[in-house]
Amino acid sequence: MRRRPGIGGLQTAAAARDQYRLLGENVAKLRTDLMKEQLATFRSQLEDFARKHKNDIKKNPVFRLQFHEMCAKVGVDPLASNKGFWAELLGIGDFYYELGVQIVEICLATRPHNGGLINLQELCSLLRQKRKGSREAVSEDDCLRAISKLKVLGSGFEVISVGKKKLVRSVPTELNKDHNEIIELAQSQGFVTIDEVERRLSWTSGRAIDALDTLLEEGFAMIDDGDRDGRRRYWFPCVSALSASGEADS
Amino acid sequence: MADFKFPPFYNYPPYFTLQPVKDTREKQVQLWKELILDYCKTRNIFVIRPEEDFPLFSNPTIDRSLTHEARQVFLSALVSEGRAEWLDKGHKKCLVLWHRIQDWADILVQYVKENGLEDSVMTVEEIRSGPESRGTELHGMDRIILWRALKLLENKGKLAIFKGTSADDEGVKFSL
Numbered sequence: 001m002r003r004r005p006g007i008g009g010l011q012t013a014a015a016a017r018d019q020y021r022l023l024g025e026n027v028a029k030l031r032t033d034l035m036k037e038q039l040a041t042f043r044s045q046l047e048d049f050a051r052k053h054k055n056d057i058k059k060n061p062v063f064r065l066q067f068h069e070m071c072a073k074v075g076v077d078p079l080a081s082n083k084g085f086w087a088e089l090l091g092i093g094d095f096y097y098e099l100g101v102q103i104v105e106i107c108l109a110t111r112p113h114n115g116g117l118i119n120l121q122e123l124c125s126l127l128r129q130k131r132k133g134s135r136e137a138v139s140e141d142d143c144l145r146a147i148s149k150l151k152v153l154g155s156g157f158e159v160i161s162v163g164k165k166k167l168v169r170s171v172p173t174e175l176n177k178d179h180n181e182i183i184e185l186a187q188s189q190g191f192v193t194i195d196e197v198e199r200r201l202s203w204t205s206g207r208a209i210d211a212l213d214t215l216l217e218e219g220f221a222m223i224d225d226g227d228r229d230g231r232r233r234y235w236f237p238c239v240s241a242l243s244a245s246g247e248a249d250s
Numbered sequence: 251m252a253d254f255k256f257p258p259f260y261n262y263p264p265y266f267t268l269q270p271v272k273d274t275r276e277k278q279v280q281l282w283k284e285l286i287l288d289y290c291k292t293r294n295i296f297v298i299r300p301e302e303d304f305p306l307f308s309n310p311t312i313d314r315s316l317t318h319e320a321r322q323v324f325l326s327a328l329v330s331e332g333r334a335e336w337l338d339k340g341h342k343k344c345l346v347l348w349h350r351i352q353d354w355a356d357i358l359v360q361y362v363k364e365n366g367l368e369d370s371v372m373t374v375e376e377i378r379s380g381p382e383s384r385g386t387e388l389h390g391m392d393r394i395i396l397w398r399a400l401k402l403l404e405n406k407g408k409l410a411i412f413k414g415t416s417a418d419d420e421g422v423k424f425s426l
Contacts, residue, residue, distance in 0.1 A: 228313070
């Protein structure tokens, strides 16, 4: 037999709802408190850790990389701002800003030679030469981090992957897929010919010539008519690491 | 002969072909100008004959050689800066001034002072091949350049040139 709703039943239900709500609030508060406490503990632990390993972080590029990875996992960016406790604690921001400035200098200095496209490895070795006197070692990862910080300047600094290599572009010129493929092709010998581009990439000759002309015009490529076979070669200073190997010899 | 260290670009083939793009060409010309001056200074070379074999203009390691056009472009760039002079209208002989005439004149004055020759008389030949100049930059220097430097100093009243009976016995009296 179906019971009809009575006033007593409604009151009981309301009371129960209130009880549930109260309980729920308590639980939520408890959880938040616990979370806050954990966060505080975590933060202080991380600070302790950073303080303890300050020198390692500064001097050892491998350790620094691991530290960055750990920070990334827990959603902390030590480079987010030069103010705040990370910078004060580690001076790590300054380190990357300094690298950034030096990277810009190197890119500008080598631009007449490579048109503003430089191999990451070459950039790193030039950076190391420049920083010879400084205590901290610099890894490619550090270079990449410093470059990513340069992006906020909107100056068109970008790291592009071409084949297995990473190239750093310091001019606003966008490279399209065709250009990238040619540079990738050039990596094996340092140069390409029109024939080779047509054959290896199965392009029409117009497409190959067009792309090569653009690369030439932008200063990324240089022509070489001196080979015995008479075919014009297009060399790419950005994949040849000319300046680095040369200076290493001296 | 003094050892000469070639710059890295010397081993990069495209630098032996004149570049068509303006910025790249400028950089290329700049590098070659510096290299030509350095090379000639180290090897004590005063005259380049672009139409003849000149070791600097060919790099057998990478099997590249500058074309005549490129040689003319690089040398003419030096000429336009006063660091070289064409000795003939046909551009077959180029005098390389790794020291400008003024600098050669300064070196000469320095040499005269250091050797106490302020009031002496010397022949022109003596200056470039005499025992006193041995070990200085003046020794074995190009006659044309020496002559220009002497003329420059004569115009400034620092010496007088006496004509001799032949080209070899022109005399110089210093009055510094």
